[in-house]
């Protein structure tokens with residue numbers, strides 16, 4: 001789960017202490033048995049569950065929660081289902097088969113500034129039924145009605161979210177979709193996915209390195225088996241040829257590569273292993 005979720009819970013006034021963190025399985029996907037148990041436990045304690053937040057592409061490993069099963073639980077229990085697809089959701093354009101159940105979400109967050117290659121910022125929230133958002137946020141009274149007489153709409157854009165005045169963020173996305181076409185984005189995302197698999201393979205064939213989590217999308221978490229990985233990361237960044245971040249996987253410091261740039265080439269992907277091994281060698285010297 002991304003740290004934006006506890007922040008949202010706090011902003012909504014629900015209180016972080018009312019957020020239940022659901023354990024994950026060995027592939028870092030939400031365990032639906034644990035989700036069901038948490039709902040039963042809360043109901044037993046006279047607390048009312050209201051929503052489930054699933055993730056379609058976690059920030060650290062790119063894991064996709066079992067969306068169909070989670071949607072079934074949400075439906076059965078009458079809970080709102082939000083899917084955080086900020087990083088991974090847009091890969092559904094390229095590999096829809098990995099995102100079954102996504103269309104059952106009541107709300108879905110997507111960051112076009114991540115995997116649709118847009119400049120910051122271009123976040124987006126989609127609703128299964130926008131009327132429910134309008135019920136929540138509308139109510140700006142006469143101003144909305146006067147405004148709406150002109151544009152012949154029953155609602156205004158600011159009736160669907162917290163924000164009122166805002167920049168025209170959608171313009172850059174609309175223009176690049178018009179110019180390049182959806183297929184170009186699909187192909188670029190497929191290339192990123194392919195580069196992640198290439199890197200995972202290159203890591204797996206390098207005896208000094210090991211992959212730490214399944215590579216579902218374009219994030220690859222791995223480590224040097226014997227050296228100080230944090231020191232390697234600092235050195236790799238200083239060398240300036242490739243840029244990696246880090247994650248904690250099963251308590252271990254992991255090097256994390258994430259491919260979300262349409263200009264990245266296969267050679268760049270393979271350069272990561274070269275850079276890691278050179279940085280590791282430098283640590284000896």
Ligand SMILES: Cc1ncc(COP(=O)(O)O)c(C=O)c1O
Pocket residue numbers: 002004055057058059084085086087088111123
């Ligand atoms: C899974 C996930 N959710 C939410 C966010 C927050 O996105 P933003 O910084 O655009 O608000 C991120 C950003 O890394 C993310 O990876």
